Amino acid sequence: MSGGVDSSVAAHLLLEQGHDVVGVFMRHGEKSPAACDLEPASAKTLLPIIGQGGAGRLDHKQGCCTASDAEDARRVADRLAIPFYAIDLQAEFGRIIDYFADEYARGRTPNPCVQCNNWIKFGKLFDYADAVGAQYVATGHYARLRAGEDGAELLRGVDAGKDQSYVLFGIDRGLLPRMLLPVGGFEKPAIRRMAAAVGLNVATKKDSQEICFVTSGRYDALVKHRRPEGAEAGELVSTSGEVLGRHAGVAGFTVGQRKGLGVALGERQFVVRIEPQSNRVVLGSRDELMRSELTAARCNWLVDTPIGEPLKGLAQIRYNAPPAGAVVTRLEGDRLQAVFDQPQFGVAPGQAVVCYGGDRVLGGGWIE
Known part of the structure; x- marks a missing residue:
């Protein structure tokens, strides 16, 4: 339960289907007392909360794992009368941040959401499920599962605009029979209506749009802090090798990028290639990107x-x-x-x- 409308309605749908549901919130950002102290007097929390204590910033950006998200998830669990458990995965999530910084420093474009699903949501959470004797791990992803002749099959979600099957491709095939994706058969407006109908406070909450661990909104600043080699200045060059200008570090670029190149060339140019060995960023036309x-x-x-x-x-x-x-x-x-x-x-x-x-x-x- 991330504190968003999708995972909240997923929990509601599972209850309607007769499952015995335990809500789990993953804490993996900066420590915050608001995210750690989640047990109000009225909460029906049957499991202990790990990671209590520790002070830190409370002004987290909108994301999927902030202090306010934790509070929203707890309120939904109260409303649904299910046990709620906040599990501290900050140490494990360091692996995701290292991967993110390493890839940008190497001139590559990472996808931390895919790795989070592979390593944590459908990795560490299965370890937790096994520890408490749970049969399934369920999330609010917009994707579907069905039984096929050769086992469980992963499908696109019904809502093409929200489909998240792409970020689930790396999950261990053997875990598919133990996954549940309750919202994948619905379109987003129906999910919001369902949340409002059962009185969930997150019915109109905006979707998370940012990388959850980039609290400043500047991913390049995070990369430069953790991998200074990605912040070494270098040349902007054309595909023919002509020097067009200078850049402040390859970590600030990704293939296909058009804006924020730092040079005005009179015609649209894109990042065609990043060469971390020579510390050069190669610019070219759209055709050269194909x-x-x-x-x-x-x-x-x-x-x-x-x-x-x-x-x-x-x-x-x-x-x-x-x-x-x-x-x-x-x-x-x-x-x-x-x-x-x-x-x-x-x-x-x-x-x-x-x-x-x-x-x-x-x-x-x-x-x-």
């Missing part, structure tokens, strides 16, 4: 896919990118190749490519 194919490493498959056998389907190269027709081939060494029907804009190393067969998630990997 790619007809890609390879990806550290792949995870949710279906049985023979090595070397081409598979016609769809490939999605960013969370907010439309899926594109492609022929995908699983390669040796946990890698894949995707050859697109039409060239794609802004294929960024470090992002995930997720492969679909219709609405079903087949698998994916990390773009090289």
Whole structure:
């Protein structure tokens, strides 16, 4: 339970389905007494709260794990009369922040939400579920599960504008039978109406839009603080090698970026490539950003896919990118190749490519 409307309604739907529900809030930001002291006199909290004590800033930005979010989640648990447990995963979440900083310092574009799902939401929370004898882990993600001939299948959510199946591709296939995604069969307006109908205080709460651990709103400042090598000044160059200007560090750029380049060239330019070894950021035209194919490493498959056998389907190269027709081939060494029907804009190393067969998630990997 993140304190948002989706996970809150997920808990309500699970109760309606007859499940014995325990609400869990993951604390992994800066310590805050408002986030730690979550047990009011009226709360029906049957499990202890870890991570009590510790003072810190209370002015967290809007995110998914702030002090105010913790309070919202606790109020929802009270309203639904379910036990509520705030689990402190700050130490474990340091791995996510290190990954984020490392990737930007290497000139790559990370996706911390995917890794959070892989390592924490459907990693550490399963450890907790096992510890308390829970059968399932449920979240408010907009995706669906169904039983298939070869086991549980992960599908896109019904609401195409909110679909989150992309960020779930890396989950261990063996965990799918123990996952529940109650809101995936609904569109967002229906979820908000449901929350209002049962009197949940989060019915009109805005969706989180920011990276939860970047409290300042400046991700490049976080990267530069943790990985100073990403803050070394270098050259902005054209694809032909002409020096166009200087930059303050590769951590401030991502492939496909158009704004905030620090130079005015009279025509639209994009970040085409980042070269951390030479500390250069390469700029070019939109056409120079187009790619007809890609390879990806550290792949995870949710279906049985023979090595070397081409598979016609769809490939999605960013969370907010439309899926594109492609022929995908699983390669040796946990890698894949995707050859697109039409060239794609802004294929960024470090992002995930997720492969679909219709609405079903087949698998994916990390773009090289």
